[in-house]
Amino acid sequence: xxxxxxxxPRVALFVTCMVDNLYPGVGxxxxxxxxxxxxxxxxxxxxTCCGQPAFNAGYRREARMMARRFLDIFYPRLDDxxxxxxxxxxxxxxxxxxxxxxxxxxxxxxxxxxxxxxxxREVTYELTEYLVDVLGVDETGARFPGxxxxxxxxxxxxxxxxxxxxxxxxxxxxxxxIVELLNPEECCGFGGLFALKNAEISxxxxxxxxxxxxxxxxxVVVMNDVSCMAHLNxxxxxxxxxxxxxxxxxxxDGSFDGDGEAGG
Amino acid sequence: MIPDYIxxxxxxxxxxxxxxxxxxAAGLPELPSPVTHAEGASLAKLFGSKLEEISGSCDILDRAxxxxxxxxxxxxxxxxxxxxxxxxxxxPQPIEVxxxxxxxxPLEGLKGFLKDSGISLLVPDDLHDESWRARxxxxxxxxTSVDAAFASTGSLVLAPGRGRSRAAxxxxxxxxxxxxxxxxxxxxxxxxxxxxxxERLSSxxxxxxxxxxITGPSKSADIEQILTLGVHGPRTxxxxxxxxxx
Amino acid sequence: MxxxxxxxxxxxxxxxxxxxxxxxxxxxxxxxxxxxxxxxxAAVDSEALRDQARAARNHAIEHLPDLLEELERNLLGxxxxxxxxxxxxxxxxxxxxxxxxxxxxxxxxxxxxxTEEIGLNDAFERSGIDVVETDLGEYIVQLAGEPPxxxxxxxxxxxxEDISELFQEKLGIDPTIEPxxxxxxxxxELRSEFLLADMGVSGCNFAIAESGTICIVTNExxxxxxxxxxxxxxxxxxxxxxxxxxxxxxxxxxxVSRSAxxxxxxxxxxxxxxxxxxxxxxxxxxxxxxxxxNGRSRIMERGYGEAMLCIxxxxxxxxCPVYREIGGHAYGPTPYSGPIGAVITPLLEYDVTAARExxxxxxxxxxxxxxxxxKIDLPQLxxxxxxxxxxxxxxxxxxxxxxxxxxxxxxxxRPYHSLARLARWFGWLALLLPPLRAWSRTRGxxxxxxxxxxxxxxxRVRHDEDRTAE
Numbered sequence: 004x005x006x007x008x009x010x011x012p013r014v015a016l017f018v019t020c021m022v023d024n025l026y027p028g029v030g031x032x033x034x035x036x037x038x039x040x041x042x043x044x045x046x047x048x049x050x051t052c053c054g055q056p057a058f059n060a061g062y063r064r065e066a067r068m069m070a071r072r073f074l075d076i077f078y079p080r081l082d083d084x085x086x087x088x089x090x091x092x093x094x095x096x097x098x099x100x101x102x103x104x105x106x107x108x109x110x111x112x113x114x115x116x117x118x119x120x121x122x123x124r125e126v127t128y129e130l131t132e133y134l135v136d137v138l139g140v141d142e143t144g145a146r147f148p149g150x151x152x153x154x155x156x157x158x159x160x161x162x163x164x165x166x167x168x169x170x171x172x173x174x175x176x177x178x179x180x181i182v183e184l185l186n187p188e189e190c191c192g193f194g195g196l197f198a199l200k201n202a203e204i205s206x207x208x209x210x211x212x213x214x215x216x217x218x219x220x221x222x223v224v225v226m227n228d229v230s231c232m233a234h235l236n237x238x239x240x241x242x243x244x245x246x247x248x249x250x251x252x253x254x255x256d257g258s259f260d261g262d263g264e265a266g267g
Numbered sequence: 268m269i270p271d272y273i274x275x276x277x278x279x280x281x282x283x284x285x286x287x288x289x290x291x292a293a294g295l296p297e298l299p300s301p302v303t304h305a306e307g308a309s310l311a312k313l314f315g316s317k318l319e320e321i322s323g324s325c326d327i328l329d330r331a332x333x334x335x336x337x338x339x340x341x342x343x344x345x346x347x348x349x350x351x352x353x354x355x356x357x358x359p360q361p362i363e364v365x366x367x368x369x370x371x372x373p374l375e376g377l378k379g380f381l382k383d384s385g386i387s388l389l390v391p392d393d394l395h396d397e398s399w400r401a402r403x404x405x406x407x408x409x410x411t412s413v414d415a416a417f418a419s420t421g422s423l424v425l426a427p428g429r430g431r432s433r434a435a436x437x438x439x440x441x442x443x444x445x446x447x448x449x450x451x452x453x454x455x456x457x458x459x460x461x462x463x464x465x466e467r468l469s470s471x472x473x474x475x476x477x478x479x480x481i482t483g484p485s486k487s488a489d490i491e492q493i494l495t496l497g498v499h500g501p502r503t504x505x506x507x508x509x510x511x512x513x
Numbered sequence: 514m515x516x517x518x519x520x521x522x523x524x525x526x527x528x529x530x531x532x533x534x535x536x537x538x539x540x541x542x543x544x545x546x547x548x549x550x551x552x553x554x555a556a557v558d559s560e561a562l563r564d565q566a567r568a569a570r571n572h573a574i575e576h577l578p579d580l581l582e583e584l585e586r587n588l589l590g591x592x593x594x595x596x597x598x599x600x601x602x603x604x605x606x607x608x609x610x611x612x613x614x615x616x617x618x619x620x621x622x623x624x625x626x627x628t629e630e631i632g633l634n635d636a637f638e639r640s641g642i643d644v645v646e647t648d649l650g651e652y653i654v655q656l657a658g659e660p661p662x663x664x665x666x667x668x669x670x671x672x673x674e675d676i677s678e679l680f681q682e683k684l685g686i687d688p689t690i691e692p693x694x695x696x697x698x699x700x701x702e703l704r705s706e707f708l709l710a711d712m713g714v715s716g717c718n719f720a721i722a723e724s725g726t727i728c729i730v731t732n733e734x735x736x737x738x739x740x741x742x743x744x745x746x747x748x749x750x751x752x753x754x755x756x757x758x759x760x761x762x763x764x765x766x767x768x769v770s771r772s773a774x775x776x777x778x779x780x781x782x783x784x785x786x787x788x789x790x791x792x793x794x795x796x797x798x799x800x801x802x803x804x805x806x807n808g809r810s811r812i813m814e815r816g817y818g819e820a821m822l823c824i825x826x827x828x829x830x831x832x833c834p835v836y837r838e839i840g841g842h843a844y845g846p847t848p849y850s851g852p853i854g855a856v857i858t859p860l861l862e863y864d865v866t867a868a869r870e871x872x873x874x875x876x877x878x879x880x881x882x883x884x885x886x887x888k889i890d891l892p893q894l895x896x897x898x899x900x901x902x903x904x905x906x907x908x909x910x911x912x913x914x915x916x917x918x919x920x921x922x923x924x925x926x927r928p929y930h931s932l933a934r935l936a937r938w939f940g941w942l943a944l945l946l947p948p949l950r951a952w953s954r955t956r957g958x959x960x961x962x963x964x965x966x967x968x969x970x971x972x973r974v975r976h977d978e979d980r981t982a983e
Binding site for chain 3: 486
């Protein structure tokens, strides 16, 4: 973890392809939070995707090419001392970079990429992890008048071990009543291409999560990955359900106050 | 002539050996440390309550003579409950109990004592013999001792031998086990460690042909996770513990 | 049978999802078992135990050929006969030979996944030999003519009413939904089978190399019965079941008991080292051990040795959110379901299509890895299997093209922007067509906003610069 000095840490925002194309508001909110709480944010414009969808579908060659590109973009900035950390508003994308990138570089030709991957993973963080563990944030000043439940996304929870940090930030929300979901750690059913290849099972799992949400009487369920959020909002909207799923960045930076459209 | 099994054996082993062997051997895992340092009567009580926790039952008695009395009581009560027709009529037949040989039971003169109380011990010779098998299938009570018992789990361990049938603790509805206090140990790990230190562990398993750990009555929860007892093995496991150190 | 195990995958999944009764039963059973497991593991230093268990299993897999030879040596020394079988056919041949030698007409069996794997019951029936499953759950599915649907709870998919109807039909009992009465009926039927059978067959939980011992874990007592009452006893042992020492076996016994049903230990742990000794009252006159490969050495050669650590507790299935929705029969005609089943069923080449479907029947949530008593990294194995499927060229042309296009778009700026523009204009249309239609059948459309993050960012920067300039 980088030591906080008197100068502000410089964070390269790894916005993720889903946020970039579908939920830009989440990216904006993430940048706002980081800047407001002490970091300088740069956005390496050439970034695209970490390769997780291809990797999870079994296409390691394509995933490797995307991983190389990622490292080509982010590593030099790190190596040149232009940035201190890479932060993404997504648990699954960070897990990809930290845990799977090294697995992709196994040949002698890729020895340099392996080295870069190992260096990069030391300074890659999920948003709430960075806010709490590095910037020392607890109170964001955000408020949410109502009942709120937290859904821990699987990669964030199990691969990164990040759970206390988002819960801490939510605990400091003004006016909010945080309620616990039944079996909160159960997967929501998105699972990447699983949502398409096994759409019926995916839907059944999502509907179970929604039933648990109803039982908790929360109006909003908050999470750290837009993938899970898209899946649950998709189901909620189709059911014309009053509940909403929202990304934690938009909740904490005040751009979602319960009324507006989530993920704008 | 090369035995039939050679070719598959060689094929499997050579395929396995062809693979690159991995890392160093893991050390022998440390067993969980003993649960309790209790001894004697308090250890016996711990054993008894653990056995009861898992749907077994237990009496802790002072002397060998009490055990014999209790056996008579239990056999008569159970026979009545189980509808044993020989229990009490005008010309009563002795109640048959499938049993280990009296020589293998740690009570002197048990056979005679029980006979006087109308209970006979059925000690089969050879259960592969049709008539012995038919007879052994009838009693609803089986009587054995144990090699050891363990307080941490409420387990008994039995090894077969001459006059020590497997059937006596397996076929009948009720298993009555005589457990001398000296044979109760805190944990089976500690007991195994002793055998291991004395270099008797491997031979203990090999010599008898089968070792059975029995922890309470037979159970199943296959039907909707609802617990039922006595599916194949005994429905009752009752331990008679007595102080044999006196 | 509500889910036809031999139907195609899509059909099986649809049938499972449509069966309310099944899903209800699965829900209750899996959550009950998971809770029990959690309590039993919380009562001990579970991390230490899991590490020890993994070390014990790892050592065995890494020293397999030596341990198998040691096992064989000691089994032979104990008076057993040992047979080696490269595949199901050789194993069945060995068993049937033994049966023939002893003019076996009736066989009793305790629960064993490996005997399902090789199709033992069918082979017996074809040879005119009567075989009866004695584990209560297996007995029930045998009566019903179905395969088991869970590694340790074969009849997890049936409610008591189903079982009662079945017993009324096949055993002629009076109507009752009392489990105790149903069990008593099974006990009575099976008691005569045990006493009359010529041969007993079991699988093996652990095979101890140092003493030549076959260990069986049961709660009912049928394991002791099949290995003690008939004249001939045959144990079928997957080669991965071997462990080095008695202590390893005792440790793993406790892990499997806690993980499977939440018990400290199972009711019965039978450790059979040989046929009955001279002068003993009972026990088999002959004990045969069949060491079965059936693809296991090949699995290890391919780098999937981790999957061989499994001690068959079923905890992964109980926690899996996918298994909970579809149950075991949806995994197809395999005895191995749930997460571990999704790994080894394709590897054992059980059914040609399994490799293309089962590794993808997972969200990779990782709950299974968290509960596995030997810490098998199941999600990683599934990912490896998925890349094998792709390498073999077994994915659809459409998918390969789509991924290649996506890859290209993500690697160079111009294609990325073009694709994004296309998505903005035509995304809604794409969601109406397969495969994306799979999304929109049950989920609201994804909306592509007119400005992406990267379009908004320069405006924000400019805005900030303007502000600071003021």
